[in-house]
Amino acid sequence: MKIVLDAMGSDAHPAPDVAGAVLAAREFNLAIILVGDESRLKPELAKHDTRGLDLSITHASTAIGMTEHVEAIKEKKDASMNIGMKLVKEKQADAFVTAGNTGAAMAAAIVGPYALGRIRGIKRPALTAALPTATGRTLCLDIGANADVKPEYLYQFAIMGSLYAERCLGIQKPRVGLLSNGEEEGKGPMVVREAYAMLKSAPINFCGNAEGRDIPAGTFDVVVSDGYVGNVVIKLSESLAKTLTNFIKDEIKKRPIAMVGAALAKPAFDALKKRLDPSEFGGGILLGVDGVVIIGHGRSDAKAIKNAIRVAKEAVAGQVVQVIASGLAAS
Amino acid sequence: MKIVLDAMGSDAHPAPDVAGAVLAAREFNLAIILVGDESRLKPELAKHDTRGLDLSITHASTAIGMTEHVEAIKEKKDASMNIGMKLVKEKQADAFVTAGNTGAAMAAAIVGPYALGRIRGIKRPALTAALPTATGRTLCLDIGANADVKPEYLYQFAIMGSLYAERCLGIQKPRVGLLSNGEEEGKGPMVVREAYAMLKSAPINFCGNAEGRDIPAGTFDVVVSDGYVGNVVIKLSESLAKTLTNFIKDEIKKRPIAMVGAALAKPAFDALKKRLDPSEFGGGILLGVDGVVIIGHGRSDAKAIKNAIRVAKEAVAGQVVQVIASGLAAS
Numbered sequence: 001m002k003i004v005l006d007a008m009g010s011d012a013h014p015a016p017d018v019a020g021a022v023l024a025a026r027e028f029n030l031a032i033i034l035v036g037d038e039s040r041l042k043p044e045l046a047k048h049d050t051r052g053l054d055l056s057i058t059h060a061s062t063a064i065g066m067t068e069h070v071e072a073i074k075e076k077k078d079a080s081m082n083i084g085m086k087l088v089k090e091k092q093a094d095a096f097v098t099a100g101n102t103g104a105a106m107a108a109a110i111v112g113p114y115a116l117g118r119i120r121g122i123k124r125p126a127l128t129a130a131l132p133t134a135t136g137r138t139l140c141l142d143i144g145a146n147a148d149v150k151p152e153y154l155y156q157f158a159i160m161g162s163l164y165a166e167r168c169l170g171i172q173k174p175r176v177g178l179l180s181n182g183e184e185e186g187k188g189p190m191v192v193r194e195a196y197a198m199l200k201s202a203p204i205n206f207c208g209n210a211e212g213r214d215i216p217a218g219t220f221d222v223v224v225s226d227g228y229v230g231n232v233v234i235k236l237s238e239s240l241a242k243t244l245t246n247f248i249k250d251e252i253k254k255r256p257i258a259m260v261g262a263a264l265a266k267p268a269f270d271a272l273k274k275r276l277d278p279s280e281f282g283g284g285i286l287l288g289v290d291g292v293v294i295i296g297h298g299r300s301d302a303k304a305i306k307n308a309i310r311v312a313k314e315a316v317a318g319q320v321v322q323v324i325a326s327g328l329a330a331s
Numbered sequence: 332m333k334i335v336l337d338a339m340g341s342d343a344h345p346a347p348d349v350a351g352a353v354l355a356a357r358e359f360n361l362a363i364i365l366v367g368d369e370s371r372l373k374p375e376l377a378k379h380d381t382r383g384l385d386l387s388i389t390h391a392s393t394a395i396g397m398t399e400h401v402e403a404i405k406e407k408k409d410a411s412m413n414i415g416m417k418l419v420k421e422k423q424a425d426a427f428v429t430a431g432n433t434g435a436a437m438a439a440a441i442v443g444p445y446a447l448g449r450i451r452g453i454k455r456p457a458l459t460a461a462l463p464t465a466t467g468r469t470l471c472l473d474i475g476a477n478a479d480v481k482p483e484y485l486y487q488f489a490i491m492g493s494l495y496a497e498r499c500l501g502i503q504k505p506r507v508g509l510l511s512n513g514e515e516e517g518k519g520p521m522v523v524r525e526a527y528a529m530l531k532s533a534p535i536n537f538c539g540n541a542e543g544r545d546i547p548a549g550t551f552d553v554v555v556s557d558g559y560v561g562n563v564v565i566k567l568s569e570s571l572a573k574t575l576t577n578f579i580k581d582e583i584k585k586r587p588i589a590m591v592g593a594a595l596a597k598p599a600f601d602a603l604k605k606r607l608d609p610s611e612f613g614g615g616i617l618l619g620v621d622g623v624v625i626i627g628h629g630r631s632d633a634k635a636i637k638n639a640i641r642v643a644k645e646a647v648a649g650q651v652v653q654v655i656a657s658g659l660a661a662s
Contacts, residue, residue, distance in 0.1 A: 133574070144512055147512055147521075148520045148521055181475055181558060181559045182434075187478070189559045190478075211566050212563035212568075213570035214570075216567065216570040216571040217574065226520070228511070228512045228520045231512035232510060232560055232564065233563065236544065236564060237543075239545075241571065243465045243547040244547075244603070245575075246465070247603055247606065251598070255598055257595050257598075260592075261593060262592060262599070264591050265596055266592070268582035269582075271578075272578055
């Protein structure tokens with residue numbers, strides 16, 4: 001299996017990207033192609049012990065910045081994201097991974113000069129994220145590819161999310177929920193109510209409406225929404241967890257006796273930190289495109305990059321594209 | 332000032348409702364009318380020392396249960412919510428407070444047999460909640476009255492939220508944000524983009540798009556959205572805070588040494604608990620109706636009821652209805 005990594009992706013590129021690729025190549029026994037500015041990648045790669053690893057560099061003369069508009073994907077044909085996508089499109093690699101600009105990465109896959117195109121029958125691709133919950137993780141989609149949706153898009157997101165969770169994440173009969181503002185059927189905006197009606201007869205384990213509280217509670221394995229509310233959910237969750245943790249830390253620092261207590265309680269806080277650690281999650285898959293595309297967080301460190309590559313490997317091994325294509329035909 | 336309290340509202344009614352009314356009558360020097368089953372309210376009230384307080388009971392033969400459909404508001408004309416609303420409509424009281432079924436309470440105010448009706452020019456009322464943030468509180472609206480919105484509804488929510496924050500909550504030039512999935516103008520679903528264009532020339536301190544992360548961060552004083560995503564935000568926030576706190580507690584319990592630490596760190600956790608305590612917040616105002624209506628959490632205790640009554644008092648004192656009516660005419 002061969003994975004392409006956009007080595008110019010993360011905020012601190014290329015150091016974490018290259019380091020993560022080295023870790024992944026060793027741990028998962030994968031071939032990895034690093035795409036980016038060769039004059040920067042070569043010396044970066046030379047810092048690592050890469051003996052016995054299948055790591056190569058494909059040059060890309062430019063890259064898309066984190067704050068650039070998605071239009072840049074069309075203007076910068078030779079950006080690392082486009083060159084990486086080209087390798088997948090031309091079947092020279094099995095998957096593309098980036099920790100770069102999310103909007104640009106989606107554009108590269110869907111409308112860029114080397115766009116992979118959609119799986120036949122898929123109306124809109126959807127981006128996923130696996131949020132930590134009380135009991136494990138909940139796969140949320142869409143988290144940003146489609147701000148406006150139609151009922152049939154939500155229906156397809158549910159099918160894709162269920163198939164991905166089952167075949168690539170190993171969750172049996174994933175419990176699929178439709179995000180709404182009330183648990184009963186009939187609650188929610190028109191588009192959600194219409195999607196509900198369609199999902200009742202879908203060949204998945206559709207469990208009805210999910211509410212905001214169900215996500216941290218882990219009531220569902222897959223929660224489906226439009227990309228607007230999904231994006232709000234992801235950013236709110238990350239920010240709230242950080243705000244709460246900082247608040248506890250600040251309160252502890254105010255009180256000497258509490259500081260002693262905090263030192264003793266540190267293992268518990270470390271466990272929380274690990275639980276919330278986005279680097280454990282790696283990256284989210286863009287479902288519905290005709291190829292495996294994983295988009296990680298801009299703040300990814302080497303471990304996060306390694307885990308994003310793991311997500312790509314699992315998706316390739318689970319044959320996600322074929323599974324969705326045949327699952328969709330059956331539904 | 333005279334406030335009507337639905338004494339059959341909270342999950343554990345009427346005890347917390349009556350106790351909260353007694354606290355509020357004493358602390359805020361208010362006249363309070365308790366509406367509900369007289370045979371239950373009389374003995375409940377007799378448990379308290381009410382000397383010198385202006386507390387009275389108005390009988391209502393029935394009440395709306397927490398799990399009843401909103402249609403019940405039309406079927407049960409003599410429910411405590413309807414009788415309470417009637418007192419406000421007939422100007423026998425200045426505000427209505429309930430910790431009952433949120434959907435039914437909104438219905439009672441908007442379409443019930445004694446509906447207060449909308450302020451002239453207001454297209455849709457919006458329900459608010461004040462979420463705890465890193466720096467204070469952010470007023471979110473709508474959190475559940477309107478699952479589907481039009482751009483002009485969002486525009487009016489922003490005007491109402493800004494006026495309420497300024498005149499009743501004492502926030503000068505409230506920073507108003509429009510919830511979206513990206514901070515730049517042009518991000519978000521069509522309805523959000525159109526509302527953004529309208530808000531640029533609104534006579535308020537409109538600060539652009541708010542993202543999910545801005546809510547816990549406290550970047551804005553008022554965050555405007557439709558009632559679908561607003562409801563998800565509220566329920567997700569409450570649940571995530573609880574999940575995180577429980578996770579830390581569970582981890583601490585696993586480790587004897589951490590338990591000692593936790594005992595010492597307790598004041599810090601108590602501060603967090605107080606910060607997140609929904610009873611501090613009391614209840615959210617239903618903006619846009621021609622009268623003051625406050626809806627509290629079903630799990631309200633006496634303190635929460637007292638604080639919901641405080642929110643009502645501040646809204647009446649701030650003349651929220653008149654302020655919105657004249658502010659809307661000016662915008």
